Amino acid sequence: MALDFTIGIIGSGMLGAAIAEALRRAKPQALFVANRSGKAPDIPGFPAENVLTDPQALADRCDVVILCVPPAAARDLTIDAPDKLVISVMAGVPLAELTRISRSPRVIRAMSSPAAARALAYSPWIASEAVTDTDRTRTRALFETCGQTDEIHDEAQIDLFTALIGPVPGFVAACAAAMARHAEAEGVPPEVADRAVRQLFRASGAMMAEGPRPEAHVQEMIDYAGTTAAGLIALQDAGFDGLIARGLKAATKASREIY
Template sequence: MKRAERIGIVGGTGMLGSAIIEGLLSSGTVTAKTISVLSRSGQPGFLARHPGLDITTDADRLCENCGTLLLAVPPAAAATLRLPAADHLVLSVMAGVTRDRLSEITGSHRVVRAMSSPAAALGLAYTPWVASDGVTAEDRHRTTALFGAIGLTDALDEEAHLDHFTALTGPVPGFVAFFADAMTAHAETQGIPPEAADWAIRQLFLAAGRMMAEDTLSPAGHVRQMIDYAGTTAAGLQAMEDSPIRGLISEGLAAAAAKAREIG
């Protein structure tokens, strides 16, 4: 198999790396034979169900055998990470680690910095990315194909926007789970049995997510539609609109984005 066709994943046994591998394999975009995984332990971990994967502890061997690298280790590991990958296409989903820093780590000028999420395992991630000047048209095509296999993807112009997407779409289910938990807790305070509350709110978020994904109406449009209907939901939405909840949500997202910049 040609080196250019192989993908080396650094940190592939971690939560995000293994989720991306699951998504890529499930999509049929790649096969286990085209993937090599760099793992400090040399153990497959969550990937044991894919026996065809090449698991190695040798970074030099990984870079020698693979033309594309995907870095999915925790951002703190960037401080000690060094890879001989000067002529490689390097993709990274490490939060906060800039393109310039990625070039220092790998020696490559063909660098793509991205942000994805564990939803990649289900093909439901949103993966925005920003390319360095050295990334070719062919590299862009390959990047789009790989990230498009695990969900939706967009090429961005502003690298700073990735820190915000780290907060907005990276921590799936994260902030959405927080809101669901608040609703579940409210239901329980009203005497609803915990199991019924949990089941109901899970179904609510499943249905809402699907409706917003498939409907052309924006989230704001859905809110306006419900308020204009002037029913029971309108009373609740209007109370929330009149509260400071929007500002508090914005503060939380800004804090997460600030942490991403600090980590990098």
Template sequence: MAQALNNIGIIGGSGMLGRAISLALLGAGARDLWLSNRSGRAAEFDARPEVTITADNQALVAASEVVILSLPPAQMQGFTVDARGKLVISVMAGISAAQIAAATGSNRVICAMSSPAAEFGLAYSPWWPSAGVTEADRTRVTAIFEACGKTDALPDQSQLAIFTALTGPVPGFVAFFAECMAAYAKGQGVPEATAERAVRQLFLSAGQMLEAGPQSAAEHVQGMVDYAGTTAAGLLAMHESRIAEDIAAGLDAAVARTRQMGEG
């Protein structure tokens, strides 16, 4: 796996997402990692001899076997590099493989979604390959995103917009639900620090239990309902409310915004 992580360049490598992927790759043993940004400097990488920082995107491309594009989507307008013969991976929301190919000249394009949780090895990074992507490329992109957390190939490029809304905004929507629960406790007179600590621990433990066990989220919910305890009373009340429809509406809005960004 370590060899698959060598000779990678990240354009936008010191931004929030690019930095997180960089740290994940370095933690997994990457060597010859190039990062580009506008200043050509990134002080936190100064002590890493395996990292080269540049302001020259084309120099990064020339030095790399794999190029990861981690720019804000708005910066794709007018962006070009010559990456012919390179594997190009985009983690930019809403930008299509056709747009990436036009901007880079590469016919080996992978569109993906990741999140800043990559820094901790906790990102979920689905990806979709264009027709020119080889089996070796598939193996390599899997290794890259496994260094960041978990990953899957998708059957349809359009599904990436769903994951931009679903798993990209870390902690995003989950933090909003935690905020609501903490606000409820504080409204009942619980001290703020206690409410925040309790809710953080709840979401930490729930995430680990969901990840580690064989049960789906729906099976966990049904198990609590079947137990017929205090949680069941709350879950049944939520089932009778509009909460599921409202969550879907929020996700729809995020997906729609992702697709609009690609059109701009």
């Protein structure tokens, strides 16, 4: 679906600017942003007249309003948008609170990431009961410009996804950093270790984007019984899955407590 409707983003920090960049490429009917400074996002050619400082003025002009301010700032945010579709990508702010903030019964709670600027984000979302079929179509089209998307039906999972996919590269970068530090400890020059690990994760991401699930890749390496198998089995024996789960649970808990 073409973005044949007007869109406004309240908040243009890292995530808001990334979503704005993705949407701008899709050529919506109009795209506005609102922030306290009145500064345009760092997007070439973004029209200065489409940058506002008043969230209500933005809501009045748009069919779809995206809330993208920090959770702490959301406590003081209110707009009067009872006839608008309101989409939030704010961490930790529940559906019921979104209706209070916007006075709209048609609210969607989502999570995305700055990878949206490269159309590489994954953006799951959940809808309130009042959301219409047209609203759902628009939401899918909007998030498809940012990468991939799914509607989910358990609001608690949005907090999980906030931990899992929100902080790109986050946990993936932690794994890469550990590998690079090991190589350096073994005498590899830091710049060489950095280049090798970056290329490894670039190739891995491309290979896992299509084809078998990651679990199948792991099992294939174990079944091959080569050098990688020895390393993967050592990680499993050391409780690697449990450590990752522990980190994700801590981040999910923080998402549920942040607002």
